[in-house]
Amino acid sequence: MMWLVTQIFLWIISFVATVNCQGGGGGGGGSAGIYGIFIVVIILPLYCCYQCCAGKPRRSNAKFVNKTTTNDEEKQIIDIKLFQSGQWESQYFQYSKWHGPYQIELSFDALQSKVTGSGLDDIGMYSIEGTYSTQSRRMGLTKTYQLGTGNRLENLGHTVTIQLEWNKYNNQFEGKWYVRTKKFKGAGDFKMNFDKRNQYMPVLSIYEKV
Structure with missing residues (x-):
C-alpha cells in the first residue's frame, strides 16, 4: 500500500512540474500542461485500477x-x-x-x-x-x-x-x-x-x- 501511495505522489509531482514548465517559444507550456492533465486524468486511474484488480477474479x-x-x-x-x-x-x-x-x-x-x-x-x-x-x-x-x-x-x-x-x-x-x-x-x-x-x-x- 505504501508503495502505491509513493507512486501516486511521484505522479502528482511530475504533473505539477510539467504544467509549470514553459516552452522556449511560449507555446510549449500549454502543450506540456495538456500532456500532464492527460497523465493524471487517464493514465493514473488506469494504473491504480490495474494495481487493484490485477490477479484478482471478478467473482469469488x-x-x-x-x-x-x-x-x-x-x-x-x-x-x-x-x-x-x-x-x-x-x-x-x-x-x-x-x-x-x-x-x-x-x-x-x-x-x-x-x-x-x-x-x-x-x-x-x-x-x-x-x-x-x-x-x-x-x-x-x-x-x-x-x-x-x-x-x-x-x-x-x-x-x-x-x-x-x-x-x-x-x-x-x-x-x-x-x-x-x-x-x-x-x-x-x-x-x-x-x-x-x-x-x-x-x-x-x-x-x-x-
Whole structure:
C-alpha cells in the first residue's frame, strides 16, 4: 500500500512540474500542461485500477460456481461423469507458453459439492480445495503451494485461484488462474481434464433428467 501511495505522489509531482514548465517559444507550456492533465486524468486511474484488480477474479469462487449461464432446459440436465474422483491432468499458460500437463489427485464430495486434492508441478507441491456444481458445470479451486518445495524462486507458499467451466467441444474444463503476491500480479489460461488412461473403459458423457 505504501508503495502505491509513493507512486501516486511521484505522479502528482511530475504533473505539477510539467504544467509549470514553459516552452522556449511560449507555446510549449500549454502543450506540456495538456500532456500532464492527460497523465493524471487517464493514465493514473488506469494504473491504480490495474494495481487493484490485477490477479484478482471478478467473482469469488462460490459466486462463479453458482452462476448459471445455460438455458432453462439445460439447467435440468446433469452430467454425472464430469466430476470423477481420481487422477486429473492440468496445464497452465504463463510466460508465453503452456506448462504441463501435470497430474492432480482430486476427490469430489457429491453431498457437499466440495473438492479436495493435491499435486506437483514446476512450481512445487500443493494442496487443492474448492467447490463445484453439476448444474453449472463449473469448478472454483484454491491451490496452495507448500513452501520449500520445487522452484524456490517461484514458490512463495502462495495461493492460486482457479475458475473453470466445462467445454463440451474440447471435452475438458477450461478457464483462468489468478495470482496476487508481493512479487507478481497476473492471470492466465488454465485447462484440466480427467486422466482416462487409468480406466479400463473410456468414459462416455452420460446425461439424465433430475
